[in-house]
Amino acid sequence: MRIGLAIYRFDPKKGGAERYAYDLSTHLVKKGHEVFVFCAYGTETEGLRLVKVDTTAFPRWLRNLSFAINQKRHLKNVPVDVMLGFGNILNPDVYQSHGGVHKIWMEREIESYDNPKERSMKALLLKSSLNQRVQEWIAEYPIRHRTYKKFVAISDMIKTHMTKHYKLKGDEFDVVYNGVDTKRFTPATTQPSGELKILFSAGNFRLKGLCPLIEALGTIRKRGQGFRLIVMGRGKNKRYRELISKYNISDSVVFLGEQAMPEMMYRESHILVHPTFYDACSLTTMESMASGLPTITTKWNGASALISEGEGFVIDEPRNIVALAKAISDLFDGDLRASMGKMARQKIEQFTIEKNVTEMENVLLSTL
Numbered sequence: 001m002r003i004g005l006a007i008y009r010f011d012p013k014k015g016g017a018e019r020y021a022y023d024l025s026t027h028l029v030k031k032g033h034e035v036f037v038f039c040a041y042g043t044e045t046e047g048l049r050l051v052k053v054d055t056t057a058f059p060r061w062l063r064n065l066s067f068a069i070n071q072k073r074h075l076k077n078v079p080v081d082v083m084l085g086f087g088n089i090l091n092p093d094v095y096q097s098h099g100g101v102h103k104i105w106m107e108r109e110i111e112s113y114d115n116p117k118e119r120s121m122k123a124l125l126l127k128s129s130l131n132q133r134v135q136e137w138i139a140e141y142p143i144r145h146r147t148y149k150k151f152v153a154i155s156d157m158i159k160t161h162m163t164k165h166y167k168l169k170g171d172e173f174d175v176v177y178n179g180v181d182t183k184r185f186t187p188a189t190t191q192p193s194g195e196l197k198i199l200f201s202a203g204n205f206r207l208k209g210l211c212p213l214i215e216a217l218g219t220i221r222k223r224g225q226g227f228r229l230i231v232m233g234r235g236k237n238k239r240y241r242e243l244i245s246k247y248n249i250s251d252s253v254v255f256l257g258e259q260a261m262p263e264m265m266y267r268e269s270h271i272l273v274h275p276t277f278y279d280a281c282s283l284t285t286m287e288s289m290a291s292g293l294p295t296i297t298t299k300w301n302g303a304s305a306l307i308s309e310g311e312g313f314v315i316d317e318p319r320n321i322v323a324l325a326k327a328i329s330d331l332f333d334g335d336l337r338a339s340m341g342k343m344a345r346q347k348i349e350q351f352t353i354e355k356n357v358t359e360m361e362n363v364l365l366s367t368l
Helices: 016-030 061-077 102-111 114-129 130-144 156-166 212-223 237-248 262-267 283-290 302-306 321-330 334-348 353-366
Strands: 002-006 033-041 046-051 082-085 095-098 150-153 173-175 196-201 229-230 255-256 272-274 296-297 311-314
Touching: 002 016, 016 033, 016 046, 016 283, 016 353, 033 061, 046 061, 061 130, 082 353, 095 130, 095 353, 102 114, 102 130, 130 272, 130 321, 150 156, 150 353, 156 173, 156 302, 196 212, 196 262, 212 229, 212 237, 212 321, 229 262, 262 283, 272 283, 272 321, 283 296, 283 302, 283 334, 296 302, 296 321, 311 321
Parallel strands: 002 033, 002 082, 033 046, 082 095, 095 150, 150 173, 196 229, 196 272, 229 255, 272 296, 296 311
Antiparallel strands: none
16 A cells, blocks of 8 residues: 655654654554655655655745645655545545644643733734644645545544534544554563652643642642652743742752653653643653553543553643642552552553554555
């Protein structure tokens, strides 16, 4: 099967849809398929053919629009059996949404700002942004014009949001959860020693809930419980240092930046806390579970559906500081951590990257 896949930047070092596109395409090649990656920028990869799509880099709205339009033009010169898009092209055979409903994402993005004035300003900017309008138009075009053959949601949460917002029928969807590399992300042979090591991993610290986490840890510090918060990722940390100082936990927080081998940090931690305002299906959450860590997240994370009782904690809202602090406090219990971590690992073994690729391969084949 000749499979086309469209992603603006094809780079295994990036996260989200970019990383997923790389993993999916390389695994499909191993299964004997020809894969053509339509991209503006890409990392040359053995077995894959990169089809460079001409785009106008600036302004950003024109970059996204030119990619969507020009990808369709390039497709005439590189015929494929099936075309996979991620809400970034106009005529995908298979539409796999990694961002969910644009309006819901925007509402949650605005909600993640703590300062009311800043939140109001961000709301004004986002709602009046030409770039946001163009992105929404591109994402909704295949739905409004029914140009797709199959629709794939990466979590049941995204399926629910899509069916309600676009008045779609549930049987129009295939739900295919993200897959995790369970050979790379494995539990530590022994639990780390010392005080409770709490891992927070994200590229966007604000959207993923670092502020509520710091506030919850301030509450825990008042109780005299010792811990160490490890913040991993490329987010900006200046504004958070002021908040950390406010809650008197400066001596208990370290910012690591991006890590080439994040699996090592999972093994060196006791728990992962991911109080996100919005995640279609957080791969960080799944990697944590694969690493045998009890994981705390929110209902706004599509991957929260994978966390059953005894495998971690799912709270209703990131700013429910009482619930967040209680969940963290409960995991000071080493026996509970060991039990939850074991159960989490067993659960995520059902959601491997190999399973994800097989399910996506079946969806792609079904369109022929």
